[in-house]
Amino acid sequence: MIAVERLTKRYGTMVALDRVTFEVPRGEVFGFVGPNGAGKTTTMRILAALLEPTDGRAFVDGVDVDAHPDLVHQRLGYMPDFFGVYDQLTASEYLDFYAACYRLPRARRQTTVGELLELVGLSDRRNQPVDTLSRGLKQRLCLARALVHDPAVLLLDEPASGLDPRARVEMREILRELQRMGKTIVISSHILPELTELCSMIGIIDQGRMRATGPVKEVVARLSSARRVRIHVLGKRDEALQALRAMPEVQHADEVDGELSVAYDGDERAAASVLQRLVTAGVSVSSFTISDGGLEGAFLHATSEDPA
Amino acid sequence: MSLRAWLWNPIVAKEYRSRMRTMRSPVALTAYILAIGGLGWAVFSTMAADASLGGGAGNYGRNLFVVLILFQMILLTFITPALTSTAISGERERQTIDLLFCTRVPPFAILWGKLLASMSFVILLLVVSIPIFSLVFLFGGIEADQLATAFLVTAVSALALGSVGICCSTLVRRTTMATVTAYGASFLLVFATLAWGLIFPTRVDPATLSQTPAPPAIVYAGPLLGLSWIAGQGAPVSWLDAVSGGQFGVRYGGGSDQPIPMAKAALAAPRGLPAPAISTLFARSGIAQPAGPKIPSGAFAGWQYWQATVALEAALALLALALSAAVLPPVRRYPWRRRGAPAGVAVDDAHA
Numbered sequence: 001m002i003a004v005e006r007l008t009k010r011y012g013t014m015v016a017l018d019r020v021t022f023e024v025p026r027g028e029v030f031g032f033v034g035p036n037g038a039g040k041t042t043t044m045r046i047l048a049a050l051l052e053p054t055d056g057r058a059f060v061d062g063v064d065v066d067a068h069p070d071l072v073h074q075r076l077g078y079m080p081d082f083f084g085v086y087d088q089l090t091a092s093e094y095l096d097f098y099a100a101c102y103r104l105p106r107a108r109r110q111t112t113v114g115e116l117l118e119l120v121g122l123s124d125r126r127n128q129p130v131d132t133l134s135r136g137l138k139q140r141l142c143l144a145r146a147l148v149h150d151p152a153v154l155l156l157d158e159p160a161s162g163l164d165p166r167a168r169v170e171m172r173e174i175l176r177e178l179q180r181m182g183k184t185i186v187i188s189s190h191i192l193p194e195l196t197e198l199c200s201m202i203g204i205i206d207q208g209r210m211r212a213t214g215p216v217k218e219v220v221a222r223l224s225s226a227r228r229v230r231i232h233v234l235g236k237r238d239e240a241l242q243a244l245r246a247m248p249e250v251q252h253a254d255e256v257d258g259e260l261s262v263a264y265d266g267d268e269r270a271a272a273s274v275l276q277r278l279v280t281a282g283v284s285v286s287s288f289t290i291s292d293g294g295l296e297g298a299f300l301h302a303t304s305e306d307p308a
Numbered sequence: 309m310s311l312r313a314w315l316w317n318p319i320v321a322k323e324y325r326s327r328m329r330t331m332r333s334p335v336a337l338t339a340y341i342l343a344i345g346g347l348g349w350a351v352f353s354t355m356a357a358d359a360s361l362g363g364g365a366g367n368y369g370r371n372l373f374v375v376l377i378l379f380q381m382i383l384l385t386f387i388t389p390a391l392t393s394t395a396i397s398g399e400r401e402r403q404t405i406d407l408l409f410c411t412r413v414p415p416f417a418i419l420w421g422k423l424l425a426s427m428s429f430v431i432l433l434l435v436v437s438i439p440i441f442s443l444v445f446l447f448g449g450i451e452a453d454q455l456a457t458a459f460l461v462t463a464v465s466a467l468a469l470g471s472v473g474i475c476c477s478t479l480v481r482r483t484t485m486a487t488v489t490a491y492g493a494s495f496l497l498v499f500a501t502l503a504w505g506l507i508f509p510t511r512v513d514p515a516t517l518s519q520t521p522a523p524p525a526i527v528y529a530g531p532l533l534g535l536s537w538i539a540g541q542g543a544p545v546s547w548l549d550a551v552s553g554g555q556f557g558v559r560y561g562g563g564s565d566q567p568i569p570m571a572k573a574a575l576a577a578p579r580g581l582p583a584p585a586i587s588t589l590f591a592r593s594g595i596a597q598p599a600g601p602k603i604p605s606g607a608f609a610g611w612q613y614w615q616a617t618v619a620l621e622a623a624l625a626l627l628a629l630a631l632s633a634a635v636l637p638p639v640r641r642y643p644w645r646r647r648g649a650p651a652g653v654a655v656d657d658a659h660a
Contacts, residue, residue: 045406048406048410049409049410049638049639050406050409050410050638050639051638051639052639052640066639069639070412073410073411073412074412076410078406078407078410080403080406080407082403083403084402084403084404084406084407085402085404086322086326086402086404087326088325088326088329088330089322089325089326093325097318097321097322098407098411100318100321101318101319101408101411101412101413102411102412103412145407
């Protein structure tokens with residue numbers, strides 16, 4: 001659905017994007033993660049045909065963004081990381097204006113505007129001036145605006161930025177609904193736990209380079225440098241530590257808050273081997289929890305590498 | 309995109325709605341009527357009190373008309389840039405321009421919509437001033453064709469000012485600077501063109517002339533000279549001659565300081581661009597074409613002054629809009645800057 005091939009953007013000598021490549025299949029929710037200035041917004045603006053790449057190609061629903069921006073605009077809904085609202089217009093007039101800009105027939109516009117206000121939970125505020133809406137409500141209205149022409153692809157740049165926890169939860173629910181509707185969604189965000197819950201795929205970008213991309217679990221597994229396991233034992237902690245430190249796959253073992261924290265090399269079979277040998281050594285294990293550090297760990301690991 | 313869609317797009321409707329919801333528009337309309345009406349009343353009172361100024365009712369009418377039409381043009385010089393200089397830069401500052409670029413409204417239609425909405429307000433100002441101008445007919449001295457021509461010149465000049473304002477708004481990213489630039493450009497167009505004729509007049513030796521030469525062509529680009537000639541209708545425009553010391557824009561030297569009479573200029577066979585077909589429009593409408601003085605020489609020889617003004621200002625408006633349309637799109641797809649995209653391939657199946 002979205003394909004980006006060796007996308008490069010230079011401003012003079014500054015390289016904003018360096019041969020970024022990734023693909024998002026139809027119906028997937030792709031989380032775009034990276035620190036500020038990593039190149040997320042630049043990539044999104046190129047995908048929205050608002051910025052010309054220096055090199056490389058981008059395709060939305062099979063359409064070359066650079067060659068056919070008009071066709072891309074019909075297929076894509078873009079929500080930038082700012083509100084972009086007009087004073088003097090009510091919520092329904094605001095949506096009606098954009099629906100007219102997408103050339104929806106007048107008769108269909110009224111229905112569409114009503115449905116979208118319902119979707120984002122603003123039906124009771126349809127006649128409220130846009131500039132008097134709260135930040136969270138404006139954000140929801142902007143999401144509705146990106147949907148007026150029923151695009152197959154949504155580009156959402158920091159949709160939860162600056163929202164309070166309740167507004168964030170509401171936004172997440174709306175995005176889940178869109179996911180159920182079969183939209184292909186690209187979300188950039190700094191809020192990693194939310195992306196883990198919402199996204200099926202992820203791309204980690206840093207200093208203009210794509211560090212990792214793929215299904216969330218795969219990326220997390222790939223980028224977790226040393227897996228950790230937390231072990232709770234009944235008595236004999238010193239003996240357990242000695243046994244663990246003697247194992248070749250164990251890098252490091254220590255006691256933390258009454259539990260044994262163990263760093264080891266290898267996959268889940270290595271973890272099973274550690275547990276088996278611990279039990280064989282006569283240690284009573286009451287709990288054994290593998291911890292991979294999650295998306296946060298993967299993100300920190302990916303963005304701490306030397307870019308060269 | 310159909311012609312109707314070009315002429316009437318959602319931007320126009322939105323601009324009308326937004327503009328008319330603020331108190332600014334009715335206040336501006338009221339202030340405009342009060343300013344023109346107040347000046348008209350003041351001029352008439354002065355003429356009525358001082359018998360030496362008037363003479364006959366026709367003179368009253370003509371003097372009143374000259375003052376009002378020039379004042380209206382000066383007012384529009386101040387109002388029009390304010391209406392258009394924020395059109396695009398304001399969208400940029402509100403961060404709504406990218407959202408518009410993502411829709412199916414082409415960049416030129418955005419410009420056109422903004423211009424049309426602003427110009428509609430200017431037309432509204434002109435329309436509400438008509439009752440005040442019609443008072444001139446109580447005194448006579450001014451014909452309907454002169455009024456129509458003067459309003460045509462004013463409207464086209466406002467269009468040029470509006471287009472220049474839109475152009476400044478497109479080229480200059482910040483609203484404040486765009487407004488300052490638009491006012492600068494407007495003052496250059498309206499006042500500096502006229503001043504050019506005073507500072508750099510056509511220098512001639514009357515002994516070698518067979519006809520009166522024309523003032524520098526740049527003077528016609530501003531509306532004030534054309535409007536003055538319409539009001540003067542063949543008679544020398546006294547206020548211009550007063551400040552220029554003779555025939556406006558022409559300085560005589562050599563052995564004589566006698567200006568060549570305008571009548572001689574009108575009789576001389578003009579050579580230059582073919583006179584515009586506006587006369588045909590006047591003939592069809594049943595209104596007699598104003599018989600003002602014609603430009604005696606230069607590229608516009610044979611044209612009336614106001615015709616040259618209308619042509620130059622319309623050309624300027626088109627130029628400003630063309631420049632804006634070339635600069636506005638976020639990705640400028642000039643033919644010489646193509647990156648070698650596969651021509652004619654809309655959909656790549658491999659990526660669908």
